[in-house]
Amino acid sequence: MRTLKFLLVKEFKQIFRNKSLLPMIFMMPIIQLLVLPLAADFEIKNINISIVDHDRSEYSNDLINAVTSSGYFQLVSFGDSYQAAMNEIELDASDLILEIPSHFEQNLIKDGAQQVFIAVNAINGTKAGLGASYLNSIIQNFNQNIMVDAIASGNAAPLKNIEVVSLNWFNPNMNYKIFMVPAILVLLVTMVGAYMCSLNIVKEKEVGTIEQINVTPIKKHLYILGKMIPFLVIGIFIFTIGFFVVARLVYQIVPLGNLFLLYGYLFLFLVALLGFGLLISTYSQTQQQAMSIAFFFMMVFILMSGLFTPIESMPEWAKYIAYSNPVTYFIEVMRMVVLKGSMLKNITNHIYVMIGFAIFFNTWAVMNYRKTS
C-alpha cells in the first residue's frame, strides 16, 4: 500500500506539471460538448433548391411558397429551364431540383392528379435523402390542402385516409442535443481511457524510466494500479464537469435516472477502457505507435457504437462488431438512464457485459506486461 502511495504521488505530480495534458483535461470536455452537439445535429436545414416552374400558375406559386417558407430550403435559382437547374447541381450549388410541369394547375383541376419531378444530388447521401423526404412531405401537405379545398367546394368526393401521427417518448421534441450530449460525454471519457493512459506508460518506455522501475522489486500489479487510478480519477472528473456543468447549464439536460447507477457504470467502463489502454501500451514501444493503434480503435469505437447511426440498421456482420465494442454499451446505458430513467434491473445485462470487458482487457494487459524481456 505504501508503494502505491509513492506511485500515486509521483503520477499526480507529473500530470499536474504536464503543460499540454492539463488544459486537455479541463478544456476538452467543455469545448467538445459545446461544439459537437451543435454540429452533430441530424436536422438538415439550408438545403439548396432549384425550382423549375413551367406552369407559373396560382397553384404552382402556392407550392413554391410552401417549399420556400418551410425553413428547410434555400432557393438558389428559379426559372423555366431544367438544363439551367441541372447546371446548378453540377456546380454543387444546388442539392435538389423541383420541376413543376406546364399545365400543372389545369391538369390538377381537370384530372384531379398531377406529377411533379424531383431530382436529387445524392453526393451527400444524408442531405439528399432527408431533403427529398422533407420535400415529399411538403408536397403531400400541399396535396391535402388542395383536396380539402376541392371537397369544400364540392368538386371531389371525400377520400378515406389514414393519417399517421407519431408521439416521441422520452424526447418529445425530437431534440437531437438531448440525444447526442450524453453520447458525446461517453466519447470524452473513452479518449481519456484509450489515449492518456496508454501514452503515459509508453512515454516511460520511450524516455527509459521504465527500466529504472523494472529493476526495482516493485510489484507489477501495483505499478499498473498506480498508472490506472490517476486516469480513473481524471475520467470521472471530466465526466462530472461535462455532465453537471455543460450538459445541465447549457443543454438543460437533467438525468431522469439514478446518479449512483450512472457513476457505477462509468467506473466499470473506465476500468475496462483503461485496461484496453494498458493493453495498447504493452504492445507499443513508442508514443507514435500507441497513438496510431489507439486512433484506429477510436474510429471503430466511435463509428460502430450507435452514436451516429442506429445499430439496428447495420448489416448483420457489423452488428457483431458494434456489440463487441464497450462504447456501445455505455452509450446505451447513458441514453437509457439519462433520458428514460432506466433502473438497475433494466441494465443488468449491460453491467455483466462491461464487467466481462474489464476482466478481459485487464487480464490480457497484465499478462502481457513484463518486467523482464
Add this chain to the structure above:
Amino acid sequence: MNSEHAIITDQLTKSFGSFTAVDHISFEVKRGEIFGFLGANGAGKTTAMRMLCGLSKPTSGSATIAGFDIYKDTEKIKTKIGYMSQKFSLYEDLTVKENIRFFGGIYGLSNKALKLQTNKLIDTLGLESQSGKLVASLPLGWKQKLAFSVAVIHEPSIVFLDEPTGGVDPITRRQFWDLIYEAAQRGITIFVTTHYMDEAEYCDRVSMMVDGKIAALDSPEKLKLKYNVESMDDVFYHLARAAKRGE
C-alpha cells in the same frame, strides 16, 4: 552458493535469433570489488548487464546474484541490486528531492530513513540550492551523480553501472569515481562498464569482452604485464583488434 562472491555466472548466453550477443560467459565478481566490464561498442556488455539485473532473460547458462538464482529469484535479486542505465532514467519532471523520495519509497525505506537519506544525499552532492528544482534543469554531470546516488539509496549489495560517465567532463568524472569509491568502502560491489581506459585503471579487476566472449579478465596491472604494454588503452587495442563484429 559462495558468500565470497557477489556475482557468479556460468556459460551465460543470450541470443537474438541467429545472433549471439552474449556467448557463454563465465566469471565471478568478489564481494566489495570494483569490477570493470570493458569491451568495444556492440561487444555485448549492456546485454550481459541487463541479464544480470533481471531486465532480460538469458537464453541459456546460469548465474547467481547476491546468492540468488537469476531465473527463479528475479524479484529477490531486485531488492539487492541497484542499476544505473546508459540512458538517464530519473524523472525529469520531478524535482531532485521528489526523485529521491520516490525511488527510496518504492525500495521500501521508512519515512525516517527517507528523510535522513534525502538530506544526506543532497548534502554529499552539494545540491542544497537545487533540491527543489526539476531534474530536467540540472547539468548532465549532476544528473549522473544524482542517478548514481539514487541507485544506491537502498544500500544494495551490488550496483550495476552502464557507462555512467558517458559525456561527462573530466572533473565531474573524477567526482563520480569518488562516489563509487565511497560506495565500495561501504561494502557495495561495483559492476561498471566504461569506455574510458583511465577509469579501467581505477578498477580492482577488469574483464574485456570481444564479440560476446570474455577475452581477458584480471587486474589492470597483470593485464598490462601479460600483454607487455604501458597502459590499459594498449590492452584494449590489443584485444579489440581481434574483434570480427563490425561496428
